[in-house]
Structures are given as C-alpha cells and as structure tokens.
Amino acid sequence: VRQFAAGRLADLPAEYAAAREAFCAFYAERLAAWGAALRGPSQLAALAEMEAEFDDVRQAWDWLCAARAAAPLARALSAVWRFCELRGWFEAGAALLERAVAALEAEGAALGAALTYQAWFLMYLGQLGPARQKLEAGRALLEAGPDRGLLAETVFALGSVHMLAGQVAEAAQLMQASLDLSRATGDASRLALSLAGQGTLHLVRGELEPAYALLSEATRHARAVGDPYQLAAGVGALGAAAGALGRPAEAE
Numbered sequence: 001v002r003q004f005a006a007g008r009l010a011d012l013p014a015e016y017a018a019a020r021e022a023f024c025a026f027y028a029e030r031l032a033a034w035g036a037a038l039r040g041p042s043q044l045a046a047l048a049e050m051e052a053e054f055d056d057v058r059q060a061w062d063w064l065c066a067a068r069a070a071a072p073l074a075r076a077l078s079a080v081w082r083f084c085e086l087r088g089w090f091e092a093g094a095a096l097l098e099r100a101v102a103a104l105e106a107e108g109a110a111l112g113a114a115l116t117y118q119a120w121f122l123m124y125l126g127q128l129g130p131a132r133q134k135l136e137a138g139r140a141l142l143e144a145g146p147d148r149g150l151l152a153e154t155v156f157a158l159g160s161v162h163m164l165a166g167q168v169a170e171a172a173q174l175m176q177a178s179l180d181l182s183r184a185t186g187d188a189s190r191l192a193l194s195l196a197g198q199g200t201l202h203l204v205r206g207e208l209e210p211a212y213a214l215l216s217e218a219t220r221h222a223r224a225v226g227d228p229y230q231l232a233a234g235v236g237a238l239g240a241a242a243g244a245l246g247r248p249a250e251a252e
Helices: 002-010 013-037 043-052 054-066 070-087 090-103 109-124 128-143 148-164 168-185 188-204 208-225 228-244
Strands: none
Touching: 013 043, 013 054, 013 070, 043 054, 043 070, 043 228, 054 070, 054 090, 070 090, 070 109, 090 109, 109 128, 109 148, 128 148, 148 168, 148 188, 168 188, 188 208, 188 228, 208 228
C-alpha cells in the first residue's frame, strides 16, 4: 500500500513534495518527544514505539539529511542516538549519524552534537582514534554555543575514550571538567552520567572510598531522573565498589 501510494504521489510533484514535508515535520516532532522520553521513566515505552515505527523514522531521517534540514535534524539527533545506543545498534547508529554530520556541515552547535553522537558509536565499535577526533571537533563547536549539558556529555565521552586507551591522567582531567559542567547546569541526568564516570575512574584506580561516594551520588540522581538504563548502570558500578570495599551484603 505504501509503495502504491508513493508511486501515485510521484506522478503529482507538488502533492508529493507537500506530503514529504508533512511526513518529515511529523517525525521531527515525534523524535524530539522520544528524545526526552528516552532519558526518563517512559524510556521503555518510547523504545517500543520507536522500534515499531523505525522504518518511517529512517525514511524521514533520509529525507531530512538529503534536504539538509538543520533545525528538524538538530531536534531529532538525541532520539536516534539514544535509541540505537539502547538497542545496541552501533553500526547502524554510526551510519545514520554520519549522514547527519554531512548534512549539518556548516551548522555550528548542531554539527557539534552530531559529531558527539557519532563518536559514541565509534567508541563502542573500538574505533578510538576516529572517535577522539570527532569528539574534539564537536567539543570545539559546542564550547561556542549555549548547550552546556551536551558539552558535559561530549567531555565525558572524550574522557571515556582516554580511559579506554589507558590514558588515565588525561581521562581524570576530562571527567572532572565534565562533572564541573554538569554541576553548573543542574541537569540531573547529565550529573548522574558525569558522577558515574568520575566514580568509575576512581574505581579503576583502586580509590575505593571516593569511588563509592561518587557512585552513590550518581545513583541518587539517576533514580530521581527515572532512567532505567542509567539507573541499572549506576547500581551495577556501585555494587562493584561496595564489593571491593568488603560490603558483600550491600553489593548484592
């Protein structure tokens, strides 16, 4: 039915252009709403909705990228990144964000966001060098813009790349910078992320008491936000710290 309707519309260029524009506008708004839901207690419902509609999401994304529609793409970035991250679709996510990076080539902060989200997937795929390059470029663009919360995420991701590369001193500086930015914004979700990063770094270094304190605070913020994925990760890391401190009952 969809192919038949598309074929009929293709014979009516003005109507086809109007239908495509309406379709993209609809999904840009859907994605903006999903992006917020994927960071809170409605995460599981948003995941299910996005998965059921992902063929349409991909079609809208392709059209938005082809049109270099900067404003709707910027609103949609977070949802596509978070969905693919939570589903473990790292290669697909990297490809989708690569298209967005090309479409947002001269768009400042929006390009910075797209580079950051693409770099997450490259990091998950073990491509630490390219991930670091994109994060450094994204950081430079975001530092000139107003979104300090996303800048905190970018610096956190850059610290994670350094930590995975075994560059612990550099990672520590970046994790602290991310935490400072997150505290300044007061964004509980970003704060939970930055605290977890700093706590995990202390845990890796064997600094158990500060690790436990930071991870405890991260878990409190994650619980307040209601993000199931972030809460599970925080509780897992806190359990590891408690176990290392010889508190097996708490670790369980």
